[in-house]
Amino acid sequence: MNFFQILSEIEKTDPEVFERFDSRRRVFQHMTGFGKKMTAAALPLAMGAIFNKAYGQTSSAPSVNDVLNFALKLEYLEAYFYNLGLQGDGTIFTGAGSGNTAITPAQTAFRAGFSATNLSSLNKIRTDENNHVNFLRSALGTNAIAAPAVSDFDFTGGKGGAGGPFTGVFTNPALFLAVAQSLEDTGVRAYKGGAPYLASNKDVLTAALNIHSVEARHASRLRTMRRGGATNNQASATAGAGTSASPKSWITGQDGGGASPAQTAPIYAAGSAPAYTPAGITFPAEDNVTQGATDTKPGVNLQTALASFNFPASAFSEAFDEPLDVPTVSAIAKTFVKTGVTLFG
DSSP: OOHHHHHHHHHHHOTTHHHHSOTTGGGGGGGGGHHHHSOTTTHHHHHHHHHHHHHOOOTTSOOHHHHHHHHHHHHHHHHHHHHHHHSSOSTTTTSSTTOOOOOOHHHHHHHTTSOHHHHHHHHHHHHHHHHHHHHHHHHHGGGSOOOOOGGGBOTTSSTTSSSOTTTTTTTOHHHHHHHHHHHHHHHHHHHHHHGGGGTTOHHHHHHHHHHHHHHHHHHHHHHHHHHHOTTOOOSSOOSSTTOOSOSOSSOOTTGGGOSSHHHHGGGTSOOOOOTTOOTTOOOOOTTOOEEOOOSSSOOEEHHHHTGGGTOOHHHHHHTOOOOOOHHHHHHHHGGGBOTTOOTTO
């Protein structure tokens, strides 16, 4: 079967075929090396999955604006978290001018609990998240949702009540890093879940995938900070005196349920496909080792297909980020908003 010929014939009738594909569309620009990475038996399945994602969207699927506004909600969640913890009163998006960004005495004391290296990284992450909000607001223009109120959020997880599972999040550096990792890991999966619905707009898709990659780097850096400890001044922490072997700088399996399994396990578990989900798109858990499935054919179990290499299942799950659907992401995000707030439904 000549896949290059198939692509050529489709392109004659659909010149924009390459822009219809999901976040892996660039694979077609590197097809010469494709055979080195996949067996011949696996190739038809992988191609089928990509074509289904390109042409399988239903009329009830979310619009580009819907996807971007949901991304904006998540970026507000992250930005408010870092702003309230590190600098200002959170009114950067709702106050007059640029809001109050002065570092409070309480924040000064909290920031002292991080090494200079880690604090520099956190300040960079905070700036990135604020920039993501501003970019999405600019891209959406008058279609952007209004900035939520600072009072809508409760990052203790108490939903406005006392005794939330993350009480002390803005006084305990280790807990702050744990919640930050949870938010970033959620964002990575959410962006991947939304990417197929942006395929009609090349520029927006590219920008969203760039943000996705930044979120992934944030998550990796936060995991490194947690592994080494908040006061570790090394840019890269490895297991040794005063450090831990976990978490790794990437998700392994279902990550043991995350930083606080009772609340964070859904971040790494399987999602649930809404009715509008295009054929061939699923939302498996992060311990998934099967790739390339379509709506009519099973995928390839990489652990089985490459059994001769004796790689553990974790090696295959670590190689892929899995997407997550809007309802599941919304349920996770509701952990950090007060009861009655409808930001996430």
